[in-house]
Amino acid sequence: MSRLGTRVCLGLDPRPAAHPLTDPERLGAASPWDPAVARAVVRYLAAVLEAVSDLVAACKPQAAFFEAMGPAGYAALAEVTALARDLGVPVVLDAKRGDIGSTAAAYAEAYLGDGPLAADALTVNPYLGLDTLEPFVAAAVRGGRGLYVLVRTSNPGSRDLQGLELAGGGTVASRLAERLAARAAELDADAQGYTALGAVAGAPEDLAWLREALPRSPLLVPGYGAQGGRADDVAPAFDARGLGALVNASRTLTYGLGFADAATVDEVASLARTAAAAMRDDVEAAVAARVTA
Amino acid sequence: MSRLGTRVCLGLDPRPAAHPLTDPERLGAASPWDPAVARAVVRYLAAVLEAVSDLVAACKPQAAFFEAMGPAGYAALAEVTALARDLGVPVVLDAKRGDIGSTAAAYAEAYLGDGPLAADALTVNPYLGLDTLEPFVAAAVRGGRGLYVLVRTSNPGSRDLQGLELAGGGTVASRLAERLAARAAELDADAQGYTALGAVAGAPEDLAWLREALPRSPLLVPGYGAQGGRADDVAPAFDARGLGALVNASRTLTYGLGFADAATVDEVASLARTAAAAMRDDVEAAVAARVTA
Numbered sequence: 001m002s003r004l005g006t007r008v009c010l011g012l013d014p015r016p017a018a019h020p021l022t023d024p025e026r027l028g029a030a031s032p033w034d035p036a037v038a039r040a041v042v043r044y045l046a047a048v049l050e051a052v053s054d055l056v057a058a059c060k061p062q063a064a065f066f067e068a069m070g071p072a073g074y075a076a077l078a079e080v081t082a083l084a085r086d087l088g089v090p091v092v093l094d095a096k097r098g099d100i101g102s103t104a105a106a107y108a109e110a111y112l113g114d115g116p117l118a119a120d121a122l123t124v125n126p127y128l129g130l131d132t133l134e135p136f137v138a139a140a141v142r143g144g145r146g147l148y149v150l151v152r153t154s155n156p157g158s159r160d161l162q163g164l165e166l167a168g169g170g171t172v173a174s175r176l177a178e179r180l181a182a183r184a185a186e187l188d189a190d191a192q193g194y195t196a197l198g199a200v201a202g203a204p205e206d207l208a209w210l211r212e213a214l215p216r217s218p219l220l221v222p223g224y225g226a227q228g229g230r231a232d233d234v235a236p237a238f239d240a241r242g243l244g245a246l247v248n249a250s251r252t253l254t255y256g257l258g259f260a261d262a263a264t265v266d267e268v269a270s271l272a273r274t275a276a277a278a279m280r281d282d283v284e285a286a287v288a289a290r291v292t293a
Numbered sequence: 294m295s296r297l298g299t300r301v302c303l304g305l306d307p308r309p310a311a312h313p314l315t316d317p318e319r320l321g322a323a324s325p326w327d328p329a330v331a332r333a334v335v336r337y338l339a340a341v342l343e344a345v346s347d348l349v350a351a352c353k354p355q356a357a358f359f360e361a362m363g364p365a366g367y368a369a370l371a372e373v374t375a376l377a378r379d380l381g382v383p384v385v386l387d388a389k390r391g392d393i394g395s396t397a398a399a400y401a402e403a404y405l406g407d408g409p410l411a412a413d414a415l416t417v418n419p420y421l422g423l424d425t426l427e428p429f430v431a432a433a434v435r436g437g438r439g440l441y442v443l444v445r446t447s448n449p450g451s452r453d454l455q456g457l458e459l460a461g462g463g464t465v466a467s468r469l470a471e472r473l474a475a476r477a478a479e480l481d482a483d484a485q486g487y488t489a490l491g492a493v494a495g496a497p498e499d500l501a502w503l504r505e506a507l508p509r510s511p512l513l514v515p516g517y518g519a520q521g522g523r524a525d526d527v528a529p530a531f532d533a534r535g536l537g538a539l540v541n542a543s544r545t546l547t548y549g550l551g552f553a554d555a556a557t558v559d560e561v562a563s564l565a566r567t568a569a570a571a572m573r574d575d576v577e578a579a580v581a582a583r584v585t586a
Contacts, residue, residue: 068408075367
């Protein structure tokens with residue numbers, strides 16, 4: 001973020017049918033899990049990554065869309081991860097994993113260890129309890145990686161559990177944030193005061209209190225662009241110095257306006273570069289306005 | 294369950310280093326994600342599956358342990374899934390997935406669709422909200438599959454979120470159970486009165502109220518055997534007819550006492566058959582005692 005002057009996270013949510021260059025039908029693929037589809041997706045995403053590597057602070061592959069392509073898709077996730085890291089683009093793997101004990105440790109080993117799927121950060125689900133996050137925290141601290149714990153999302157039903165009011169005051173999400181803040185207080189921080197224990201913060205109306213409640217946690221803010229978010233909406237996720245958050249966009253940067261007409265991956269790359277530069281400038285301007293104000 | 298007279302679920306949590314026949318070091322593998330390890334794991338689990346296919350009602354591969362073996366491990370998960378289904382053993386994929394909107398739909402497509410990883414049932418995490426379960430419900434209903442939603446787990450920190458007391462009374466888990474019961478009431482039931490919307494119920498002390506709160510939901514009860522559960526502990530998960538739950542054991546049936554000394558997969562298979570028969574009899578006896586009482 002500091003070196004490149006960008007707070008943009010490039011969401012990589014491959015939807016093969018959304019572009020002629022990866023569309024299973026046009027590729028003559030037998031199914032969406034035909035390896036030819038995964039290969040076309042890797043070419044598509046590689047072109048985007050190469051085109052925007054100096055405009056984004058990180059990329060965020062969404063595991064679900066790779067898993068939907070079967071074993072070849074999972075291998076494609078490893079390829080895209082390796083490529084991004086080779087380009088110097090940190091990888092936030094959006095896999096929302098969570099389980100207990102040795103199972104959580106297996107996920108931590110898979111995604112925060114040294115294997116072919118190892119990322120720089122991982123999104124995790126806290127529903128099973130704070131103890132279930134510890135194998136991830138340990139792996140992150142050990143390897144200099146990060147975690148983003150789901151706290152508040154922006155979907156219509158997010159209040160069903162996250163928003164429940166507690167007998168002792170506050171909500172499930174606010175209690176979780178308190179617990180995460182307490183845990184982050186025990187971890188080493190970087191020069192900016194941030195630890196490996198971050199949070200996913202989806203809803204614009206929740207960014208201000210989450211930023212305050214989690215002073216040592218970087219925030220991952222999905223939903224800029226196609227999901228309806230604007231730079232002004234996400235500005236409250238940043239601290240007074242303009243630090244502490246990463247703003248993700250997926251569709252806007254990979255399947256946005258005009259992309260469907262691109263006949264080659266070079267044309268896709270050029271569109272992605274334009275979109276990423278515009279988003280970077282938009283977010284930087286909103287953050288600068290906030291820091292100055 | 295009815296046809297074979299067993300309520301046992303065979304947990305498949307491959308831990309390559311836990312057995313000489315799959316140990317990366319003994320195999321001369323370069324790493325835990327060397328494809329040779331995944332191949333050895335498939336041979337090991339295939340032998341177990343073939344040996345116990347008439348003693349278990351289902352099997353439950355734990356995705357984390359396959360993912361920890363990298364892309365070859367993920368392909369192994371597809372192989373094991375296909376093999377189990379060929380043997381007539383329904384597959385409950387324990388992947389605890391959960392995400393919003395089209396991402397949830399991608400997971401549902403991957404694991405409850407027609408692809409190489411399609412299972413008969415999937416465990417899912419509800420933290421993001423009830424709306425995020427709908428793509429899974431739709432896929433399950435459409436394809437005659439099942440879901441097991443995480444409600445209460447047995448780990449020490451399970452009370453951190455699941456056990457929080459609500460302002461309106463009850464806990465997060467009990468509120469979730471009410472919501473799931475209401476949703477299940479809208480779904481078609483089978484001849485026994487059960488729907489596609491099941492629940493994961495981990496802690497013995499919670500089984501009785503969950504069975505009552507979720508009359509139309511099959512329960513998945515992990516933790517028999519090595520995790521400390523006994524047949525008497527899990528009996529409250531069953532209804533008055535002795536139906537409505539599946540009891541899982543992993544270590545006991547795949548890496549139990551004496552397994553480490555087995556020099557061939559045939560010896561492993563024989564030990565697994567003995568262990569599965571003993572567990573089946575133990576659970577059947579406890580359920581019969583309960584039904585008679």
